[in-house]
Amino acid sequence: MEKMTKQFGRLFMAGTVCAMSLFAASCSTDKDEPEPQDDNPEVTYKGNVAYSDGLVFNGNELGNGAQNFHLTGDVTLEKGTYLLKGWVYVDEGATLRIPAGTVIKGEKETMAALIVEPGGYCEMKGSAQEPIVMTSAQAPGRRRPGDWGGLIVCGKGLNNQGTQQIEGGPTTIHGGNVKSDNSGIYSYIRVEFAGYPFDTDKEINGVTFGSVGSGTRIDHIQVSYSNDDSFEWFGGSANCSYLIAYKGWDDDFDTDNGFDGEVSYCLSVRDPRIADTSQSNGFESDNNASGAETTPFTSARFRNVTLIGPMTSKNTGFANTSDYITAGDMFPDNGSKLGKFQAAVQIRRSSKLNISNLLAVGFPVGLIVDGEKGQTVAYAKAGEFKLENCIFSGMDALGTDKNKEYEDYFFDYATKSEDRSIVSFSHSFFLAGLGNRVMEENLLGLSDPSNTGQNYCPSAEISDGKGGYIGAFRDASDNWMKGWTNFDPQNTPY
Numbered sequence: 185m186e187k188m189t190k191q192f193g194r195l196f197m198a199g200t201v202c203a204m205s206l207f208a209a210s211c212s213t214d215k216d217e218p219e220p221q222d223d224n225p226e227v228t229y230k231g232n233v234a235y236s237d238g239l240v241f242n243g244n245e246l247g248n249g250a251q252n253f254h255l256t257g258d259v260t261l262e263k264g265t266y267l268l269k270g271w272v273y274v275d276e277g278a279t280l281r282i283p284a285g286t287v288i289k290g291e292k293e294t295m296a297a298l299i300v301e302p303g304g305y306c307e308m309k310g311s312a313q314e315p316i317v318m319t320s321a322q323a324p325g326r327r328r329p330g331d332w333g334g335l336i337v338c339g340k341g342l343n344n345q346g347t348q349q350i351e352g353g354p355t356t357i358h359g360g361n362v363k364s365d366n367s368g369i370y371s372y373i374r375v376e377f378a379g380y381p382f383d384t385d386k387e388i389n390g391v392t393f394g395s396v397g398s399g400t401r402i403d404h405i406q407v408s409y410s411n412d413d414s415f416e417w418f419g420g421s422a423n424c425s426y427l428i429a430y431k432g433w434d435d436d437f438d439t440d441n442g443f444d445g446e447v448s449y450c451l452s453v454r455d456p457r458i459a460d461t462s463q464s465n466g467f468e469s470d471n472n473a474s475g476a477e478t479t480p481f482t483s484a485r486f487r488n489v490t491l492i493g494p495m496t497s498k499n500t501g502f503a504n505t506s507d508y509i510t511a512g513d514m515f516p517d518n519g520s521k522l523g524k525f526q527a528a529v530q531i532r533r534s535s536k537l538n539i540s541n542l543l544a545v546g547f548p549v550g551l552i553v554d555g556e557k558g559q560t561v562a563y564a565k566a567g568e569f570k571l572e573n574c575i576f577s578g579m580d581a582l583g584t585d586k587n588k589e590y591e592d593y594f595f596d597y598a599t600k601s602e603d604r605s606i607v608s609f610s611h612s613f614f615l616a617g618l619g620n621r622v623m624e625e626n627l628l629g630l631s632d633p634s635n636t637g638q639n640y641c642p643s644a645e646i647s648d649g650k651g652g653y654i655g656a657f658r659d660a661s662d663n664w665m666k667g668w669t670n671f672d673p674q675n676t677p678y
Contacts, residue, residue: 224248239272239280247272251294252355254278261286265678267321268296271333271354276303284372285314287678289321290332295380296321297333297388299354300367302340302395310372310404312667317678320377324675327377328516329433329458330411334378334388339365341397343419344442344471344478351418352388358395363421365397372404376673379411379433381519387412390432396422398445404664406430408673411520412460413468414452417443417484425449426664430636430671433520434460435468436491439537442471442480448487449664451656453638454525456494456502457512461523463588466491466544471534475558483536483569490656492638494525495546495578497625504548504590514674526588527552528576534558536569541648543575543655545625550579553610554587555597564613573619573648575655577628583610619648633660636671 225238227248234250237257247253247269254273260281269291274280280300282288290296298318300306310316320331338350340360347359381387390410396402398421406428407414414429416438422445429436429452436452452466471482494502502508504524511522528544531537532554544550551571555561563569576582581592585608589595592611593604614620628646630639641662646654657663670676 240266245269246288249294255280265289267291268298268332270294271297271299273354273356274298274300274304274306276301279305279307281307282316284310284316287317287319289319289678290378291321292331292380295333295382297336297354297380299336299356300338301356302338302358302360304367306337306368306370308368308370308373310668312372315372315374315668317374318376318378319374319673319678324677327409327674328514328518329377329409330379330381330387330516330518330520331377333380334390334392334410335373335375336388336392336394337367337370337396337400338394339367339396339400339420341365341395341420341422342442342480343395344480345419348418348441350394351392351416353382356394359419360395362397364399365395366399367396369401370403370405371401372668374406374408374668374670374673375410376408378407381411387520389413389416391415393417393420393422396420398423404668406669407432408670409514411516411518413438416440417445419443419480421445423447428452428665428669431455431458433458433464434462435465437467437486439467439469439482439484439535440472442478442482444480444483446485449656450486450489451492451640451665452490453492453636453640454494455514456499457509458514459494459509459523459525461521463524463526465527465530466493466547467529467531467537467539469531469535469537471536471558473533475533477534477559481534481536483538485538485540486542487540488653488656489539489542490640491528491542491544491547492640493528493544493546495548495580496638498638499546524548528579529571530554530587531569532556532558532560532587534560534563536563538569538571539574540570540572541574541652541654542571543628543646544577545628545630546578548579548590549581549584550576551583551610551614552587553583553585553613555585556587561597561609571614571617571620573650573652573654574614574617575621575623575646576614577623577625582622583608583612583614585609631660633663634665634669634671
């Protein structure tokens with residue numbers, strides 16, 4: 185049943201006690217129906233779900249505190265600092281514009297997240313000089329992975345499940361048949377300490393894309409200390425560029441449910457003491473959870489990517505064990521479980537993920553072409569996806585054929601047979617790829633011009649032999665991260 189929030193005047197005195205029944209409603213502490221203010225937007229409820237043409241409450245709060253708050257109007261924020269409360273949805277037909285230089289802090293108590301619904305439009309146009317920052321509301325030094333929810337963008341693009349609910353808990357149903365759907369502009373944004381676990385093993389990612397169409401602009405986004413994947417795509421055809429995954433908990437770039445966009449210029453840097461119980465990868469790619477051969481296939485094309493894993497020359501004491509992987513002072517104590525690092529690239533469950541011009545350094549395993557479910561191995565043999573012009577450096581095993589397997593030997597899931605006298609199919613597949621090779625880390629000439637804490641950038645171009653270069657950076661002068669990134673968000677005052 186719908187009911188309008190009643191507007192009350194200010195209380196007589198700051199210390200007045202709500203004793204009279206006349207004022208009982210205005211003294212309610214129910215977070216689904218917070219006390220209104222005179223200058224706040226009107227709010228309508230359907231059950232405990234809030235709807236409003238406005239978004240800003242009490243001067244600097246986004247949402248009125250209801251766990252599910254739906255923006256139905258057209259809102260342009262002023263540049264400033266805001267507190268995001270609850271799950272704030274930008275509904276179909278609604279528009280939200282967030283200007284450069286704005287800071288949005290996610291409230292921990294309400295698992296705050298910003299969710300763009302299919303048909304909704306959000307314009308987040310930061311700049312290299314003034315990025316938009318979405319971060320923890322906790323004080324410097326007290327921030328942890330999972331302090332708030334994250335950024336979720338959904339559209340009416342294609343996926344191979346028809347329509348589906350987005351991962352992480354919000355009620356959004358995404359998917360359609362509009363390949364070129366436009367969900368807005370997302371440019372020069374930092375997302376820090378996201379991934380609140382609203383239930384066991386059900387975290388929101390740093391940034392999640394659900395069926396986002398190719399009409400959406402996505403570039404220059406840094407996700408730091410996410411409590412789940414840094415970036416995950418569920419279907420859609422969005423094209424993305426200049427993405428950074430910094431010290432996330434689980435996978436860096438996760439693709440599912442028919443995502444077929446083009447993604448270029450990506451960097452990931454791992455914290456050697458943070459890995460997920462599910463085994464953390466640089467790339468993890470599924471067609472769907474069962475491995476069914478549903479279309480459209482996950483067939484995204486990633487190029488010019490640098491993955492810096494936990495086993496680099498700077499991490500000489502690394503051990504892929506629970507004694508070492510403790511998260512240190514970044515442990516969130518929120519139920520999230522730690523585990524091990526696994527592979528730079530894991531392709532499985534009928535995925536046809538394509539990667540070119542990849543530089544990957546320091547993972548326990550280089551490549552897993554995983555045949556446990558679906559037809560990924562058959563697709564690899566048939567040339568239906570490719571890894572080309574890729575360099576692996578500092579891997580314990582160049583490839584393995586099984587999930588959670590760290591030894592490089594041949595295993596065939598179809599026949600359940602193994603041969604430990606020969607290398608894995610994944611190993612052979614990698615070396616057969618055009619331009620793929622293995623190099624020692626000290627021959628790469630890597631440095632750290634942006635003070636990420638790891639060497640990631642070559643001093644001179646690593647040529648692909650075709651006029652291009654391998655990795656996310658041409659050389660030390662190629663710094664597309666300048667100005668808008670932050671590699672110490674824990675201690676930054678906002």
